[in-house]
Amino acid sequence: MDGREMLRMMKNALAEGEKTALAEVGEKERSPFAVLISTVLSHRTRDEKTSEAAKRLFSRFREPKDLAAAEEGEVAELIRGVGFYRNKAKAIIAIAKEIVRRGGVVPNTISELMELPSVGRKTANCVLAYGFGIEAIPVDTHVHRIANRLGIAKTKTPEETEAELEKFFEKEDWGEVNNIFVLFGKRICRPISPKCKICPMTDECRYFQEKRRSD
Ligand code: SF4
Incomplete structure (x- = not known):
């Protein structure tokens, strides 16, 4: 076969x-940044919880510059419900800050994505596949x-x-x-x-x- x-x-x-939470975010948000942040939120978390947290977060902070300037406690409250939400609040703010430092655009290569904090190969490939529609x-x-x-x-x-x-x-x-x-x-x-x-x-x-x- x-x-x-x-x-x-x-x-x-x-x-x-039927779609996974990440495929759904990719389709709805049409934003590599949203896919990147949702992928970090999804670690050790059920899909429903990831979707709910992502929705709350992106209704308040949509762009890297917004999240980079966000207050950690507020972000943690918005994503409460995903596993390790306090650590993840810290991690996604750090990712947003690094993207802003690099010009505000999410990179579209695996090597550049993996230079961002907390981004491993699987997360980078999710951003390519669901965020950019690049084969991965x-x-x-x-x-x-x-x-x-x-x-x-x-x-x-x-x-x-x-x-x-x-x-x-x-x-x-x-x-x-x-x-x-x-x-x-x-x-x-x-x-x-x-x-x-x-x-x-x-x-x-x-x-x-x-x-x-x-x-
Ligand atoms: S459920 Fe998994 S292990 Fe069982 S036949 Fe299907 S693919 Fe194989």
Whole structure:
């Protein structure tokens, strides 16, 4: 099965039009800055909480210069509900300040994005994919796990998985991979007790085939 067909089958197993919080922010806000800040807010936080916090925050501080000048306590109150909200308030103000120092524009390359404080490879790739619409595959724990279970990758680190996924999927499909894999990982291929009984990927799945042989 090729990558496009795989994405199609996984997507069909999800609710129609369902999107992750980051895909939603990318579509609604059309702002790389909003995607960047939302990605930081989303760490270890449920999607609903991320969306609510992002909405409150951007209704008050929309631009890097606004957030850079914001008072930390107010920002913390606005994003209350996301995990580690006090630390994240500090972190997103620091990101905004650094963007302002560099001219006020969010960079659109992975290397420049990763120079910003608190921005790692996954966050940078989220900004490229959802903020700029540039082909990129952000790899979080869901994407890493499912790629390895399916057998697309046999890797230890997200970086290695990203490289394998880039080989497997057509470049024009890269932008869809994160959204579909993350939702598929929440609804079907869960970390513990994956719902293989209702999964359309059993014929393709290395994990399922190996488990069946050993049962
Ligand atoms: S068959 Fe099971 S392990 Fe494989 S992708 Fe589906 S849910 Fe995940």
